[in-house]
Amino acid sequence: MSALVVVDPDDPTPPFEQVRRQLADLIAVGRLAAGDRVPPLRQLAGDLGLAVGTVARAYRELEAAGLLESRRGGGTRVTRSARPVTDDRRTRIDELAASYVARARALGADDRVVGEAVQRLLG
């Protein structure tokens, strides 16, 4: 009975962000495929012990990112096709990359290792 998503009360990360990240990861990894339905707001909120608005925010941000599509009465589903990379997204990706490189270097990794760790995941 592994729940789709879990919220860690000891993690200071805001619950809406925990949910958002986990769903984004599930989609990125393919565990949630295009067209798959995500739990209704009230159901997921009830399961996690969160307010409806909190889960709604996670869905809303994922929809803004092009990962989910919501329809009143129709539920929320994973988007069929991924959006093209816009300029905004490009700069955001650069920021994520810079953060990763900085943190990996801080752990003592040399640049070769830093690059390989990513390439290994990209095939």
Place this chain on the structure above:
Amino acid sequence: MSALVVVDPDDPTPPFEQVRRQLADLIAVGRLAAGDRVPPLRQLAGDLGLAVGTVARAYRELEAAGLLESRRGGGTRVTRSARPVTDDRRTRIDELAASYVARARALGADDRVVGEAVQRLLG
């Protein structure tokens, strides 16, 4: 000029928690060895653009966890009993890389873009 720690302003995770996690990682991985000194509160706060109290909280929680020891006037150092988990540095870097790739993909980037963003930073 590799920064010891970095804070991501776009990450809803509270800054004190970002700092706390990264320092815990550095210690767990052995990049910060037992007895090593951590930057003075005011210095790290200045570098990161945070208030002194914010960094102080990160240090305080790490001390409560037994990872750091603070002395007024004497600075803050890694506890002797805090031992690095042997060679899970590689694992930790892989986790960081996986997180970056997942987040970048979630933004709609294809794998080529994800890889290039990193390579651009590594020269």
Place this chain on the structure above:
DNA sequence: CGGTTTGTGTCAATGCTTTAACACAAACCG
């Protein structure tokens, strides 16, 4: 058609985090 499901929106109240400025205490160092 009509009832149900589901997402959206509002609102005030509450709590947590951060900030800035300041005072204080203890260890360091010349």
Place this chain on the structure above:
DNA sequence: CGGTTTGTGTTAAAGCATTGACACAAACCG
């Protein structure tokens, strides 16, 4: 010793996340 460094603690103000309750809108289904 005396000045400096450094960690600790306080305060008030501001911002943000969450909650719970409620109303509304649109899609679904029998």
